[in-house]
Amino acid sequence: NAGVMQNPRHLVRRRGQEARLRCSPMKGHSHVYWYRQLPEEGLKFMVYLQKENIIDESGMPKERFSAEFPKEGPSILRIQQVVRGDSAAYFCASSPPRAGPLYTQYFGPGTRLTVL
């Protein structure tokens, strides 16, 4: 049973370019979460999605960042006009349909974004 898959594993962009990060959840999982790990800030929640719906985007920067989880295909985290401060590891996690409060988030290997 494959785990959470993320690609690319490493991504290099120049300032002003767009970055697209992909996440395929574990089989049977319908909930996706994105987190960002900045060197001095630790791991921070960004957004929580279900198929075709954004449930909680309280951790998303207000500008340049967007996320989607279409009916078919992987979840996409999109960063427009990247700046050096966007350099970080971006992790995706998935969880099965909730059964009350009991759910575990399983993390992918992450995408390391470097902005030159």
Add this chain to the structure above:
Amino acid sequence: GIQVEQSPPDLILQEGANSTLRCNFSDSVNNLQWFHQNPWGQLINLFYIPSGTKQNGRLSATTVATERYSLLYISSSQTTDSGVYFCAATYSGGGADGLTFGKGTHLIIQP
């Protein structure tokens, strides 16, 4: 939002030693997880433990939800246990569904 604090921030031990890592959280939780981030940056699930005690090999964890803390025990440490250990939790009162992470405990096991 919920606050998660971990201690100690750094820990250096000899191979074979035992260790206890602590996680305090500020409010009631419906999800508490322990992770190990290895030197390659991967986050490895260790335990899902909003309450009670679990064991997996040399690792075990206990969460006392009423007192708002969780402990991770590592016995007979090996060099491969080195890395950063994170505790993360979700507030049970609703609102954000994302995990709030502590700053981690950086563990170094020396041969």
